Amino acid sequence: MAKRINVVTMGCSKNLVDSELFLSQMAANGYQVVHDGGVSDARIVAINTCGFILDAKEESINSILEFVEGKNNGKIDKIFVFGCLSERYKDDLIKEIPEVDGYYGKFQVKKMVEDLKANYNMSLSHQRYQTTPAHYAYLKISEGCNRQCSYCAIPGMTGKHKSIPMEDLVAEAAALAERGVRELLVIAQDLSFYGVDLYKEQKLAELVQRLAFVPGIEWIKLHYAYPAKFPYDLLPVIQTNKKVAKYLDIALQHCSDKMLQLMRRNITKAETLDLIQRIRKEVPGIHLRTTLLVGHPGESEEDFEELKQFVREMRFERLGVFPYSHEEDTYAGENYADDILVEVKQLRAEAIMAIQQEIALEINSQKIGSVLKVVIDRREEEYFVGRTEYDSPEVDGEVLITGQGLEIGGYYQVKITDAEEFDLYGEIV
Numbered sequence: 001m002a003k004r005i006n007v008v009t010m011g012c013s014k015n016l017v018d019s020e021l022f023l024s025q026m027a028a029n030g031y032q033v034v035h036d037g038g039v040s041d042a043r044i045v046a047i048n049t050c051g052f053i054l055d056a057k058e059e060s061i062n063s064i065l066e067f068v069e070g071k072n073n074g075k076i077d078k079i080f081v082f083g084c085l086s087e088r089y090k091d092d093l094i095k096e097i098p099e100v101d102g103y104y105g106k107f108q109v110k111k112m113v114e115d116l117k118a119n120y121n122m123s124l125s126h127q128r129y130q131t132t133p134a135h136y137a138y139l140k141i142s143e144g145c146n147r148q149c150s151y152c153a154i155p156g157m158t159g160k161h162k163s164i165p166m167e168d169l170v171a172e173a174a175a176l177a178e179r180g181v182r183e184l185l186v187i188a189q190d191l192s193f194y195g196v197d198l199y200k201e202q203k204l205a206e207l208v209q210r211l212a213f214v215p216g217i218e219w220i221k222l223h224y225a226y227p228a229k230f231p232y233d234l235l236p237v238i239q240t241n242k243k244v245a246k247y248l249d250i251a252l253q254h255c256s257d258k259m260l261q262l263m264r265r266n267i268t269k270a271e272t273l274d275l276i277q278r279i280r281k282e283v284p285g286i287h288l289r290t291t292l293l294v295g296h297p298g299e300s301e302e303d304f305e306e307l308k309q310f311v312r313e314m315r316f317e318r319l320g321v322f323p324y325s326h327e328e329d330t331y332a333g334e335n336y337a338d339d340i341l342v343e344v345k346q347l348r349a350e351a352i353m354a355i356q357q358e359i360a361l362e363i364n365s366q367k368i369g370s371v372l373k374v375v376i377d378r379r380e381e382e383y384f385v386g387r388t389e390y391d392s393p394e395v396d397g398e399v400l401i402t403g404q405g406l407e408i409g410g411y412y413q414v415k416i417t418d419a420e421e422f423d424l425y426g427e428i429v
Helices: 013-028 054-072 084-096 110-114 156-159 166-178 204-212 235-239 257-262 269-282 301-314 330-335 342-365
Strands: 004-009 032-035 042-051 080-082 136-140 184-185 219-225 243-249 287-293 318-323 373-380 383-388 399-402 411-421 424-427
Touching: 004 013, 004 301, 004 318, 013 032, 013 042, 013 080, 013 084, 013 110, 013 136, 013 184, 013 411, 032 166, 042 084, 054 080, 080 084, 080 110, 080 204, 080 301, 084 156, 110 136, 136 166, 156 330, 166 204, 184 204, 204 219, 204 235, 235 243, 287 301, 287 342, 301 342, 342 411, 373 424
Parallel strands: 004 032, 004 042, 042 080, 136 184, 184 219, 219 243, 243 287, 287 318, 399 424
Antiparallel strands: 373 383, 373 411, 383 399, 411 424
């Protein structure tokens, strides 16, 4: 048990990749590794924290306190904390939770490995201990962000945008494919900026093309494009390359010109509408996922009504909405008053989702009778549960399939027989 470590991951898929890299280092040093285990699963625990918004910070702190209680009860010997929360609030955490044996920033994994009396192996810097199901994996193509959105503390935690060299990413994708990964979920804080720092121009389209050449890869899905200065050369790649899913995650946040300016998004409503129109025109059938932010300082009822109408007219296939969180060390936190009640923010978020549920049901209902390619993720009671090329794990809907003998990670042609707001039902053709 002394050589067993439990790595707990909070927050986003980018953090998950960091945890997998750390797990790989520890496994190479002879440790037995556990991911997202409980208090009694290992004598050493490393918690990868999220420090983005209030709810995420509270969840990370509660997790730390849970394991501290386990340490006080003699079930745990050592606790280490790393990631975004530790990067952002290290000094405060040391004072408030001194029972933790070590706090490390987001980019101090090497030091944490060495403090665990293990050797950090540079040759493993892009090799991962995979925690996702064997058939899909996240591929993080950059760190940091150069944008200065008013509400976001991420640039302060992660620094400037730093692209990972294309050759390294292709090699990592090939290594994943050799282990059985068939779906790459390409992630970054800002996909649109990829390559500008290394190659002096946007290189996302070229990267995606090169990833599509990796043998064994079946689907590539793109997450977190930024609308301002969008790389339009990506669209022909999505349209013509069968391995690139007709799916794009692009966070728009708002549509009102006033709010876009207050949010420092560097785009106008007219430009946003042109962007959406062009994407849909150049890639017919694409499913767009977006994220909206409500309750930002200055958002009037008129701005919110404009946003609701925007959602009705744009008919996004996938949409999430978050109430604004007033964060220190952000432009909004330093320069705007948090002038909208928490209850109002929540009501606005619920109103947007109510509109989206109707749209999602209408869009899903149109799929009844069609035959879609589906990957199987798991078995659940009487159904096999899978996803189409228009769905990413954790954030999108699923397809519930009746039948027998399907292979987890296998791809099948499925006839859609029924639909709900977010899920489809089907049978194997």
